[in-house]
Amino acid sequence: YFIQLCKDYPIVYDIIWKLSFHSDIIDQLITRHDDFLKQLPTLPAAQGILQNVQMKNSCRSPLTNGVSYDISLISSSKDHFIVKKIEENLLKHNFHIGTTLNSSCILLCVSEESKHDSTCQAAIRQAVLDCKKIILCIVRNPYRIDDWFNTLNIQERKSLNVITSSIEKILPEIEKNCRNNHHLPAITKRTRIVSPPSSHRTSQETFTLSPAPQHSPVEILPMVPIKKIQNWTNQEVITWCDNNKLNAFSKILTHYDGRNLLALAHVSRMSAPHTIINQLRNDCRKQGLRLSFVEFVRFQAALDELLRLERNILRKQSISTLANRYVYKGKIAQQT
Incomplete structure (x- = not known):
């Protein structure tokens, strides 16, 4: 339904982009709408859809080449005023601010606006795949930790907060986080399987690594109408x-x-x-x-x-x- 509207209403690409962060939607796009993917225009949202398709089943792998900046700020354009202040203070303290790809650390400015911003979600997804260290900073009330924020395991007590504390006070915490190990552990597409119990069990559990099972694409299965x-x-x-x-x-x-x-x-x-x-x-x-x-x-x-x-x-x-x-x-x- 949304795909049919794209031609006349380009804003619908933004809706599909937001949905395409979910694996079942990606599966449907790949299995049912290949022609749509081949004809995507150069609009940012359309390219975001294509990027999500291309990143399907990607593994975490630390990115070290071309990382020459200290930190990158990920935020919604609607939070520009407060984010600009944070950026100015970081520059005063000799932080080198870059992009998601060329920075070793990521500062996510948490707000309702950034949660609903597909650009922010795409940037954080890339940072996670590149095993970047992600620092969370709450920049605006009200906000709720749900939707894709849940995947970041946000602990509000450990998050920085410029609402309850001044920007100057959180800078030492940002610097401390940046000095720590930047990289998340790399994850390959393997799964850990516990060997079945036997009558002669040893004192230690034995584990074997095997490739993750291949799941068939998720499809919507309508009930075939037997009557009108x-x-x-x-x-x-x-x-x-x-x-x-x-x-x-x-x-x-x-x-x-x-x-x-x-x-x-x-x-x-x-x-x-x-x-x-x-x-x-x-x-x-x-x-x-x-x-x-x-x-x-x-x-x-x-x-x-x-x-x-x-x-x-x-x-x-x-x-x-x-x-x-x-x-x-x-x-x-x-x-x-």
């Missing part, structure tokens, strides 16, 4: 949600039948994405549920696939009916 969607019962709608692992939707669509599902599909296409998802999130909150943006997109994709299957089945049935009529008329003509 408009005739579905509410139980069939819930079953369809369960089959597609749409956990939140299986709860909020409890009283939806096929006609209601089609109406929701129509409304979601006529409304702006942020409008419909906010309304759905409000329904989820009333039931103590949380609807992620990724699940909303998966719902849209599964529903599109379901409608496509129904159209194909109806078209085949129509062709079959016409063919039978033609054969029947031919037989009558021969008899006469």
